[in-house]
Amino acid sequence: MGRIRRVAAVGILLALVAGCSSFGAPGAPDRSFDEAQDIAQLEQEFQTAASIKGFYASGQTVDDRNRFIIGRLVLTDVHYIRFIRQFAVNKALIDSAVDIATIGVDLAVTLVGAAPTKAILGAVSGGLTSSKVSIDKNFFQEKTVPVLVGEMNAQRKHARIPLVAGMHETMDKYPFEQAVIDLQAYYEAGTFIGALHAIQKESGVREQEADGVLDVILARPVPTALQVRRKAAAAYVRTLDQAQLDQLASALGLPTGGSAKSNILRTILKAQSTPSFDVIADKLNTLFGKKV
Amino acid sequence: MEKETVESPGSLSLADFELTIQQSEEIIGPLTALGRNGANNTFTLLYDDVPQNLAVLATYDGDAPPARDGHTIICTGDCLVESAPAKVVAYRHT
Numbered sequence: 001m002g003r004i005r006r007v008a009a010v011g012i013l014l015a016l017v018a019g020c021s022s023f024g025a026p027g028a029p030d031r032s033f034d035e036a037q038d039i040a041q042l043e044q045e046f047q048t049a050a051s052i053k054g055f056y057a058s059g060q061t062v063d064d065r066n067r068f069i070i071g072r073l074v075l076t077d078v079h080y081i082r083f084i085r086q087f088a089v090n091k092a093l094i095d096s097a098v099d100i101a102t103i104g105v106d107l108a109v110t111l112v113g114a115a116p117t118k119a120i121l122g123a124v125s126g127g128l129t130s131s132k133v134s135i136d137k138n139f140f141q142e143k144t145v146p147v148l149v150g151e152m153n154a155q156r157k158h159a160r161i162p163l164v165a166g167m168h169e170t171m172d173k174y175p176f177e178q179a180v181i182d183l184q185a186y187y188e189a190g191t192f193i194g195a196l197h198a199i200q201k202e203s204g205v206r207e208q209e210a211d212g213v214l215d216v217i218l219a220r221p222v223p224t225a226l227q228v229r230r231k232a233a234a235a236y237v238r239t240l241d242q243a244q245l246d247q248l249a250s251a252l253g254l255p256t257g258g259s260a261k262s263n264i265l266r267t268i269l270k271a272q273s274t275p276s277f278d279v280i281a282d283k284l285n286t287l288f289g290k291k292v
Numbered sequence: 293m294e295k296e297t298v299e300s301p302g303s304l305s306l307a308d309f310e311l312t313i314q315q316s317e318e319i320i321g322p323l324t325a326l327g328r329n330g331a332n333n334t335f336t337l338l339y340d341d342v343p344q345n346l347a348v349l350a351t352y353d354g355d356a357p358p359a360r361d362g363h364t365i366i367c368t369g370d371c372l373v374e375s376a377p378a379k380v381v382a383y384r385h386t
Contacts, residue, residue: 161331165377173370173377217298218332221311227318234319235342262294262339269298269319 043075050075055176065176066167072183073163080156080190084149148195155189155198215270222272230268233280233292237264244288251283294339296320299332302372306349306380309333309373313382314346323347326369326380333371345385357381 043050050071058064162182166174188194222230240248242260249260252267271277284290298320300312313323313335321340328334347366352358357368363383371380 158330165372165375168377217296219298219300219312219316220304221308222315227315230315231318238341259294262296265320265339266296269296269316 052180060171060176062171065171065174065179068176069163069167069179069183073160073186076183076187076190080152083190084152147199148192151195151198152190152192155194156186159186159189217266217270219269220272226272226274226277229277229281229292230271233277233284234265234268236284236288236290236292237261237268240288247287248283251287252280295324295336296339297325297334297336299329299334302328302331302333303375304333304373306351306373306378309371309380310347310349313349317346318342322384323366323382325367326371326382328369328371331372331375333369335369343384347382347384350381350383351378352381353379362386 050068052068055064055068159182163179163186166179166182189198237245237248238261240261245260245264246256249256249264252264254260254263254267268277268280271280281292284292298316300309304312316335316337317323319342320337322338322343323335324338325336326333327336348363350357350360351373352368357365357379359365360383362385364386366382366384368379368381371378373380
């Protein structure tokens with residue numbers, strides 16, 4: 001078993017360092033190992049911990065669940081990097097993916113207790129990092145694929161959050177079945193179809209935002225001076241009659257009518273910088289002579 | 293009555309999360325709910341008069357938040373505080 005672990009660690013390291021030789025890159029020697037076999041050996045390492053059957057056969061503890069999550073995360077990350085290396089994406093994109101995977105592996109090293117498993121994970125982490133230098137810029141010509149890979153990287157970062165957060169929760173709060181669902185979402189985030197769906201969804205949201213129909217307000221604390229002005233503007237808006245509200249809404253490019261007041265108030269809330277608030281303040285001054 | 297659900301980064305400290313909610317209450321109206329959406333927290337506000345006393349947040353352990361003298365509990369939620377899961381309760385001084 002120890003020999004397999006060593007072979008797997010060395011194999012994965014070599015596969016990741018020399019990964020782009022699969023492009024037939026000039027200046028790269030032929031591979032003298034079987035990448036698929038190396039991955040298979042890593043899968044064998046996590047066979048029990050990362051299998052659903054293995055989890056149900058275990059004590060079904062938080063630790064068992066977390067080992068399952070970590071195993072699947074690491075395998076998914078390794079497959080993902082191998083997957084994107086097939087395409088002519090730029091070094092920054094691969095570096096980004098490698099960084100995410102390295103974080104995952106490092107997390108696994110921290111959380112997984114067994115020393116042999118730590119060793120193999122450490123080797124994978126080293127392989128992921130050192131493989132950055134082997135990217136040959138001559139292959140980075142594609143224009144479309146990098147957009148998809150960039151989106152996949154972003155989606156994978158987002159999809160990883162509930163898994164990492166979930167590992168800190170009890171089994172009641174973050175059941176194993178939810179982890180399986182989240183892991184599937186994490187896998188799908190690293191596919192072209194997932195990236196296309198995300199881009200499509202985002203463009204739809206942007207279109208809706210442009211129409212002023214739907215946009216989520218992401219609020220942060222604003223400086224006191226700006227908040228004093230926002231508060232004064234909101235208080236003044238509450239005193240306006242419907243005709244004045246319609247006038248102001250129209251000037252701000254918002255729908256008029258019954259929802260005018262709420263739309264104006266949410267526009268004030270959205271104004272989290274002085275320049276963006278000044279647009280509203282100017283309208284109040286111009287229309288009603290109100291200075292805020 | 294119309295409601296507005298706002299998001300704020302889950303990376304904020306409890307103090308900044310509270311300040312964000314208080315500043316939002318001063319513009320939209322009273323807080324009614326807390327929650328989480330992925331890496332962000334969510335809070336729901338009612339389009340209504342600005343409350344006299346703004347919401348105050350605290351984290352707690354266990355099933356129910358502790359009572360606080362002179363305060364009512366507005367709502368509770370599973371949120372993120374500095375990116376870590378936390379149970380958060382919102383109080384309002386009566």
